[in-house]
Amino acid sequence: MRVGEWMSTDLVRVRASDRIGNAILAMDRHAVRHVLVFDHERCVGVLSDRDLLEATGWSLQRARSAPLGEPAVRDLMSATLETAAQDDELEGACRRMLERRIGCLPVLDERGQAIGMLTESDALRAFRHAHKSDALSAMLNPPLSHVMSREIELLDVQTPVAQALEFARRGGARHLCVGYDGWFVGLVSDRDLRQCVGRGDGERRKLGDIMVTEVVSLAPTASLSQAVETLAMYRFSAIPVIEARKLEGLVTTSNVLARLALYLESSAPIDASDASARS
Numbered sequence: 001m002r003v004g005e006w007m008s009t010d011l012v013r014v015r016a017s018d019r020i021g022n023a024i025l026a027m028d029r030h031a032v033r034h035v036l037v038f039d040h041e042r043c044v045g046v047l048s049d050r051d052l053l054e055a056t057g058w059s060l061q062r063a064r065s066a067p068l069g070e071p072a073v074r075d076l077m078s079a080t081l082e083t084a085a086q087d088d089e090l091e092g093a094c095r096r097m098l099e100r101r102i103g104c105l106p107v108l109d110e111r112g113q114a115i116g117m118l119t120e121s122d123a124l125r126a127f128r129h130a131h132k133s134d135a136l137s138a139m140l141n142p143p144l145s146h147v148m149s150r151e152i153e154l155l156d157v158q159t160p161v162a163q164a165l166e167f168a169r170r171g172g173a174r175h176l177c178v179g180y181d182g183w184f185v186g187l188v189s190d191r192d193l194r195q196c197v198g199r200g201d202g203e204r205r206k207l208g209d210i211m212v213t214e215v216v217s218l219a220p221t222a223s224l225s226q227a228v229e230t231l232a233m234y235r236f237s238a239i240p241v242i243e244a245r246k247l248e249g250l251v252t253t254s255n256v257l258a259r260l261a262l263y264l265e266s267s268a269p270i271d272a273s274d275a276s277a278r279s
Contacts, residue, residue, distance in 0.1 A: 001264060003093050006126045007107045007116035013038055014047065016074040021060045023073055024048055036102045036114055037077045043106055043114040045077035050194055052076065057199030060120035065130030083108050084118055090126060091264035094257040101172050103178030105209030120253045124232055127260045131225045140263040144227060147259055148241050148249035157186075157208030159192045159216055162208055165193040175238040177247060184247035187240060217242040220253070224259060227251045 012035045014023045025047055026035055037045040048057075056063040060226065064070045084093045084105040096101055107116035131141055155164055157180050164176055168190045178192075180187040188211045196205050217240045218227055227239055227261055231253060241249040 001090035001126060001130075003084050003088045003090055003105075003107055003118050004088065004116070006080055006090060006122045006123055007086065009116045011036055011113065011114060013114075013119060013260075014073050015039070016072065016077070017045055018073045019063075019070045020047075020052060020073055020076060021063050021070055021162055024056070024058060024060060024063065027052070034117065034119065036106055037073055038114075040073075042112070043081070043083075043108065045074070045079070045081050046102075046104065046106060047073055047077040048103065050191060051078075053149065053191055054194035054198045057195050057197075059199065068136055078102075079110050086115065087110075090118075090123070090250055091261045091266070094261040094264075096122055097123075098257055098261070110165045119234075120237070120257065121255050122259060124228055124253065127228050128225075128232070130214065130260065130263065131228075133268070137263065137267075139266065140259065141223050141225045143220065144218060144222050144224060144241050144249070144251050147224055147255050148220070148251045149255065150249045152177050152247060153180070154182070154247065155186060155207055156180070157206060157211070159207045160203055161196045161207065161210065162202030162206045164188065165190070165197055165202065175250060175252065176207070177240065177250065178207045179247075180208075183245070184240065184242070186213045187215050187238070188212070189237070198263060214230055219230070219243055220248050224251070224256065228256055231256070 012026055012030045012032050014026055014035050016037050016039045033049045035047050036043050037047050043151040082100055084107050085105055104117050104119040106114050154177050157178055174190045176188045177184055183254050188207055192210050196202055220241050220243055238250055
């Protein structure tokens with residue numbers, strides 16, 4: 001599998017000199033979580049919704065009332081631009097996203113021009129096609145008990161949001177599991193945490209105030225392909241794994257990318273057009 005077979009080509013662009021309010025509007029209009037940042041004709045960075053949430057709480061009014069004026073896109077965008085080429089192997093691109101803890105890779109051509117973007121959602125799509133082409137693969141589709149993240153700390157419902165965000169940053173976690181008296185009671189994403197902090201409520205609000213309590217979960221015996229279908233259907237990036245009302249682990253898009261990369265490393269390449277024809 002090559003990056004060019006799976007990358008998204010409908011790119012949303014902003015200028016480095018644009019105010020961040022323009023980036024919020026662009027993300028809202030196109031329903032995306034990342035935009036490419038350009039300085040004239042050169043791609044110089046990526047701006048994510050996480051960057052904007054923490055800076056503004058996704059509020060145009062708050063963004064424009066900042067003490068020093070509304071920041072420019074260049075002030076918030078990722079300082080290091082990680083890119084891929086369309087002929088790169090998908091396996092290597094997945095591993096880079098995992099190692100760098102990033103959700104996308106801009107794809108550049110030989111002239112350095114942006115022609116696409118590979119996102120975690122694109123990798124999930126590739127996994128689904130691979131599974132349809134090799135449905136009996138035990139390596140590609142193990143039970144969740146074999147691939148889920150097990151070392152999950154339950155944070156108390158009374159934990160302040162700002163403290164929880166620092167915890168998430170230290171561990172590189174995108175989701176935090178919330179507990180009460182040792183029992184799992186809810187899930188909070190780092191996006192929720194950043195939005196709360198961006199609105200100035202990080203010290204006042206507790207995890208119990210913002211957690212999702214009606215959580216979609218799966219059993220440890222469920223297959224990874226079942227998890228991928230659930231992630232894609234709800235546009236989630238994590239699903240708690242529950243047995244007998246007890247939290248056993250968390251399956252995330254990172255777990256899927258890692259398993260897809262392992263499978264591609266040990267298997268013959270699957271052509272995207274062939275996989276599409278079988279779907």
